[in-house]
Amino acid sequence: MRVLGIESSCDETGVAIYDSEQGLMAHQLYSQVKMHAEFGGVVPELASRDHIRKLAPMIRGVFTDAGLEFGDVDGIAYTAGPGLVGALMVGASMGRSLAMGWGVPAIAVHHMEGHLLAPMLEEQPPEYPFVALLVSGGHTMLVDVSAPGCYRILGETLDDAAGEAFDKTAKMMGLPYPGGPLLSQKADQGVKGVFEFPRPMIDRPGMDFSFSGLKTAVRLAIARHAVDEVVEEQIQADIACGFQQAVIETLAIKCRRALRETGHKTLVIAGGVSANKSLRTALHAMCKKERARVFYARPEFCTDNGAMIAYAGWLRLKAGQQSSLKVEVKARWPLDELEPINV
Template sequence: MLVLGIESSCDETGLALYRQGSGLLSHALHSQIDMHREYGGVVPELASRDHIRRALPLLETVLAAAGVQAAEIDAVAYTAGPGLAGALLVGASVANGLAFAWGKPVIGIHHLEGHLLSPLLAQRAPAFPFVALLVSGGHTQLMRVQDVGEYEILGETLDDAAGEAFDKTAKLLGLGYPGGPAVSALAARGRPGAVVLPRPMLHSGDLDFSFSGLKTAVLTQVRRLAEPLDEQARADIARAFVDAAVDVLVAKSLTALKRTGMKRLVVAGGVGANAQLRAALDAAATRRGFAVFYPELDLCTDNGAMIALAGALRIARWPEQARHDYRFSVSPRWELGQPQPA
């Protein structure tokens, strides 16, 4: 089965072709970072308009790269939520329009399920079951994953997610958009221990997270130090923030593995590309004797490949989920593991 995946939930337009038995044939991505940087964050209306401009040219790109014709596509998968309503509607409209024109079935996919399954596209892919640390945008969750569609939330953020805390810390330090990579790069020049920040909920006894207090601690440090902050001071604060966030994410992940008795940890989502987090988890895996898996770096951000994969896996397991009526809705808010809200 050859599946076209379309992702348009926020500020990246991604299309990809995935064939069961062969794997990922091609994928193409357009990032809107340069457009939104001027505003310091995503402007939903601009994001939606840009998705409209990019979708069909990207389709031509992935078809050419894979060396296939549109008529060979067996199904179309698209992100149905969560995300920005207007941006989701663009992808859903394009997907259903193409599927209708081609006479092919279509399936809506949960954005976070795409991230969750994206490590299956890596050369070193995990087997089911596993514990997943999902750190994407406004989501930070630990999940028990038994199989495709079988997810149990073990813990989640109670306020700011890790990605949100990275972005807010970047603004406090005068860094550009997007904040995560900028904070990580600056932290690499910081001195360990020069600034000490709290590890929120590190010893809470559960698997939940909270990063709003860590963001507030960064604000307190910025106000305490003389302004304007010199480069070393900013780097030291960034290092302290990254160290604190990574400590919490690693500790909670280890606790989840211990409580579930599992030996495989999957890390997915944008923060999963963070070099400090990967290094800390790799070191912990060596010490504790478990295996840790990541998506390829170019598939950590939003992308069509993860949507095509999730669509193919769902259709293979539940063929009835692929629709031929081409009626659709999108769900800006949608909890993973629950039916799509009406």
């Protein structure tokens, strides 16, 4: 079975073709970062309009890249949520329309299920069951994955997601949008231990997250060391380092709890923040002590992309699932409401 995947949940347009025998045949990704940088964050209306401009040429492009005739697929998968409603409607409308025109089934895909399954695109994918850490700009959650489509939420963020905390902290430091990756680069130049920030909620039972108090601690540190509203470069790097270490250690501690509670010996990390090298190093070290293995997607598939949607859609289409003719998207969509996938 060959599936076209379309991702348009926020500020990246992703298109890919996945084949059950040949694997990923082609994928294209366009980021709107430069457009939104002028405004310091994603502008939903502009995001939707840009998806409209980019999506059709990219769809034609992946068929050309894959050496296929236009429309030579057995199904279409599109992101239906969670995300920006206008942006989601662009991809969903296009996917549903092409499916009707080509006479193939279409399936609405959960954006976070796509991220969760992205490591399955690698040569050595993880085996079920496993614990998944989904960590991105909009979500931070731990999930017990017993089988495809069988998800139990172990813990999630009570306020900002980890990626959101990175971006907001970077903005406090005066770094340009998107600040998260720049903050990580600055943290690599800092000295560990100069600033010790709180590890939120690690002294409480459970696996929920909260990063609002950590952001407040960083804001106070910036204010204490600012001279005429300017923080010395090295102090800024040390603060960034302290912040990043606090987030990473918090995530590692909660992941360890999840592995011990479930008894699983496999950890999957997915989402944009999973590309952070320091996070990967810390989780590798933690898993080694727990005699567990850690898996993640290659960096290009950590951020939003069409390949993960094509793969997730293929799994559900192969199981006989398909969406109705109604074009429906969801700004919010709990992951544990999804149907199991009978593979």
